[in-house]
Amino acid sequence: xxxxxxxxxxxxxxxxxxxxxxxxxxxxxxxxxxxxxxxxxxxxxxxxxxxxxxxxxxxxxxxxxxxxxxxxxxxxxxxxxxxxxxxxxxxxxxxxxxxxxxxxxxxxxxxxxxxxxxxxxxxxxxxxxxxxxxxxxxxxxxxxxxxxxxxxxxxxxxxxxxxxxxxxxxxxxxxxxxxxxxxxxxxxxxxxxxxxxxxxxxxxxxxxxxxxxxxxxxxxxxxxxxxxxxxxxxxxxxxxxxxxxxxxxxxxxxxxxxxxxxxxxxxxxxxxxxxxxxxxxxxxxxxxxxxxxxxxxxxxxxxxxx
Amino acid sequence: xxxxxxxxxxxxxxxxxxxxxxxxxxxxxxxxxxxxxxxxxxxxxxxxxxxxxxxxxxxxxxxxxxxxxxxxxxxxxxxxxxxxxxxxxxxxxxxxxxxxxxxxxxxxxxxxxxxxxxxxxxxxxxxxxxxxxxxxxxxxxxxxxxxxxxxxxxxxxxxxxxxxxxxxxxxxxxxxxxxxxxxxxxxxxxxxxxxxxxxxxxxxxxxxxxxxxxxxxxxxxxxxxxxxxxxxxxxxxxxxxxxxxxxxxxxxxxxxxxxxxxxxxxxxxxxxxxxxxxxxxxxxxxxxxxxxxxxxxxxxxxxxxxxxxxxxxxxxxxxxxxxxxxx
Ligand SMILES: Nc1ncnc2c1ncn2[C@@H]1O[C@H](COP(=O)(O)OP(=O)(O)OP(=O)(O)O)[C@@H](O)[C@H]1O
Ligand code: SF4
Ligand SMILES: [Mg+2]
Numbered sequence: 294x295x296x297x298x299x300x301x302x303x304x305x306x307x308x309x310x311x312x313x314x315x316x317x318x319x320x321x322x323x324x325x326x327x328x329x330x331x332x333x334x335x336x337x338x339x340x341x342x343x344x345x346x347x348x349x350x351x352x353x354x355x356x357x358x359x360x361x362x363x364x365x366x367x368x369x370x371x372x373x374x375x376x377x378x379x380x381x382x383x384x385x386x387x388x389x390x391x392x393x394x395x396x397x398x399x400x401x402x403x404x405x406x407x408x409x410x411x412x413x414x415x416x417x418x419x420x421x422x423x424x425x426x427x428x429x430x431x432x433x434x435x436x437x438x439x440x441x442x443x444x445x446x447x448x449x450x451x452x453x454x455x456x457x458x459x460x461x462x463x464x465x466x467x468x469x470x471x472x473x474x475x476x477x478x479x480x481x482x483x484x485x486x487x488x489x490x491x492x493x494x495x496x497x498x499x500x501x502x503x504x505x506x507x508x509x510x511x512x513x514x515x516x517x518x519x520x521x522x523x524x525x526x527x528x529x530x531x532x533x534x535x536x537x538x539x540x541x542x543x544x545x546x547x548x549x550x551x552x553x554x555x556x557x558x559x560x561x562x563x564x565x566x567x568x569x570x571x572x573x574x575x576x577x578x579x580x581x582x583x584x585x586x587x588x589x590x591x592x593x594x595x596x597x598x599x
Numbered sequence: 600x601x602x603x604x605x606x607x608x609x610x611x612x613x614x615x616x617x618x619x620x621x622x623x624x625x626x627x628x629x630x631x632x633x634x635x636x637x638x639x640x641x642x643x644x645x646x647x648x649x650x651x652x653x654x655x656x657x658x659x660x661x662x663x664x665x666x667x668x669x670x671x672x673x674x675x676x677x678x679x680x681x682x683x684x685x686x687x688x689x690x691x692x693x694x695x696x697x698x699x700x701x702x703x704x705x706x707x708x709x710x711x712x713x714x715x716x717x718x719x720x721x722x723x724x725x726x727x728x729x730x731x732x733x734x735x736x737x738x739x740x741x742x743x744x745x746x747x748x749x750x751x752x753x754x755x756x757x758x759x760x761x762x763x764x765x766x767x768x769x770x771x772x773x774x775x776x777x778x779x780x781x782x783x784x785x786x787x788x789x790x791x792x793x794x795x796x797x798x799x800x801x802x803x804x805x806x807x808x809x810x811x812x813x814x815x816x817x818x819x820x821x822x823x824x825x826x827x828x829x830x831x832x833x834x835x836x837x838x839x840x841x842x843x844x845x846x847x848x849x850x851x852x853x854x855x856x857x858x859x860x861x862x863x864x865x866x867x868x869x870x871x872x873x874x875x876x877x878x879x880x881x882x883x884x885x886x887x888x889x890x891x892x893x894x895x896x897x898x899x900x901x902x903x904x905x906x907x908x909x910x911x912x913x914x915x916x917x918x919x920x921x922x923x924x925x926x
Contacts, residue, residue, distance in 0.1 A: 497702060497704055497706070499657060499703075500703045502657055503657060503690060503694070504689065505717075505721065506690075506716065507686065510716075514712075514716070515705050519707060592707065594706070594707065594752040595706055
């Protein structure tokens with residue numbers, strides 16, 4: 294198992310380098326440049342700035358310089374959007390906020406979604422089941438930029454329960470986390486329901502019932518594990534994108550997270566931040582998928598990694 | 600003979616599907632004495648499994664429902680018990696083993712847990728005693744090195760070994776009745792023989808009554824005291840095993856016997872009953888076997904009566920009725 298983990302981590306390095314390369318060229322080949330904004334610097338200043346950041350050199354030379362810096366010094370470069378800060382600074386500020394928000398949202402989604410899914414599966418084809426799944430369809434189809442303002446209007450502007458936006462104490466976390474969790478709650482509810490319905494139909498559940506076990510024991514001891522597997526595999530990529538920053542919700546609630554920095558940087562052609570954030574998300578994805586594989590093996594004894 | 604251990608009376612179980620009602624078990628009655636073995640044979644879809652699942656009250660509802668009849672077990676109608684009373688019988692007094700040992704064990708739990716939970720539940724053993732009992736049972740069914748293998752997961756066992764585990768599980772509370780639903784169908788031939796031998800041996804040692812479900816008449820010949828032949832949800836013939844093989848009365852049973860491979864005779868091509876198993880949603884109004892029966896005639900468009908054709912030998916075919924009245 295340890296060997297498997299080490300090999301996967303080693304394998305991640307070339308993958309990440311490819312990710313950096315592709316995103317580097319994609320941003321650099323996009324039209325526009327970092328200092329051509331509404332600020333409209335005089336041409337002489339732009340030239341100076343370009344020279345300072347090495348942007349006057351040919352593209353391939355810039356690439357090699359950048360890669361050298363990333364690999365040898367683990368330095369993701371300076372930010373051209375936030376002039377006095379490095380990409381590392383920006384990530385260090387944004388990532389914890391995004392992770393707190395995304396983590397809370399996903400935890401909420403797991404608890405609510407699995408509870409709803411289990412209840413729906415146990416009351417298959419009942420009113421409760423249809424109701425829960427109808428809400429789930431709604432949750433999947435209603436976009437964040439509609440749900441967010443809706444929650445703000447009801448819970449904040451009408452009932453005055455919660456602050457509408459900005460970032461500070463934990464009460465600021467609730468509305469954006471709820472908004473963000475809706476889609477995932479709905480999806481996890483459906484995954485849990487279908488997984489459990491399938492398991493409950495399987496032969497080994499019939500065996501468990503034939504032993505005379507109570508339904509609650511059949512569910513908790515025999516059925517739940519197998520039905521968790523789809524949720525586990527879904528959780529890797531879902532969590533990676535949530536922790537790596539979400540653009541719409543962070544913008545909507547004015548949260549200084551990675552998604553917010555990313556979109557501002559992209560608008561300002563700040564290639565170093567764009568590549569840096571992409572790298573963070575890719576790393577999260579790789580690590581969390583590895584965690585998923587490990588959890589999978591813990592749940593399912595038939596899977597053994599060598 | 601006193602009252603039978605199990606007496607199934609006019610059992611009716613249906614599935615309500617999009618194509619309409621499927622009468623998977625339609626007015627089935629039979630008795631089973633303590634310690635005896637009843638073989639139930641019939642083609643795929645004839646209602647053998649639904650019969651046994653109805654006895655255990657494990658029919659998935661919906662789409663299925665036990666519509667009527669009685670399942671008298673030790674004088675008690677199982678169909679009238681509360682869920683809790685029924686759970687006290689399942690696994691303890693009536694145990695069941697299933698066709699596919701690959702999928703019938705929980706792949707996520709160790710063999711140990713799957714064995715101990717049943718004796719903890721029904722015999723009130725604590726963990727340690729339940730584990731000792733489980734090892735004993737594994738040894739009884741011939742798992743070598745049981746004390747060590749008990750901590751394996753099902754996927755570490757072969758098909759035959761898994762079926763042995765299933766048998767160990769089923770017998771761990773000394774049930775009065777064991778229902779074995781095609782216990783060997785999924786196994787290869789040599790393993791089949793071993794498993795049957797094992798069931799036979801344990802049945803004798805423990806005095807368990809057995810319902811052995813199979814579509815293989817050969818299996819029944821060596822194991823069963825009585826045989827019931829099912830077709831399209833009904834028992835079309837039932838008889839003591841010898842009598843059934845010597846004087847099969849129903850054309851379907853005769854067809855089944857003719858299609859049995861004879862180990863002593865090299866036959867170029869095996870006989871096959873013509874036609875396909877019936878479409879359970881569109882059964883003919885009279886005898887369900889009529890479309891495939893070589894003797895089908897005008898009266899067969901009415902449901903045939905079940906009549907005695909010998910000692911404890913009954914058949915549901917108009918031919919038998921006529922020979923009865925002629926005799
Ligand atoms: N869950 C179900 N839903 C709908 N119909 C069912 C269900 N289970 C069984 N049936 C129907 O009941 C009939 C009898 O099925 P059963 O499983 O008892 O057959 P069987 O004699 O055991 O056959 P096999 O030899 O294939 O095991 C079949 O026609 C089948 O279609
Ligand atoms: S009743 Fe008629 S159709 Fe049915 S088995 Fe007898 S002879 Fe054949
Ligand atoms: Mg069957």
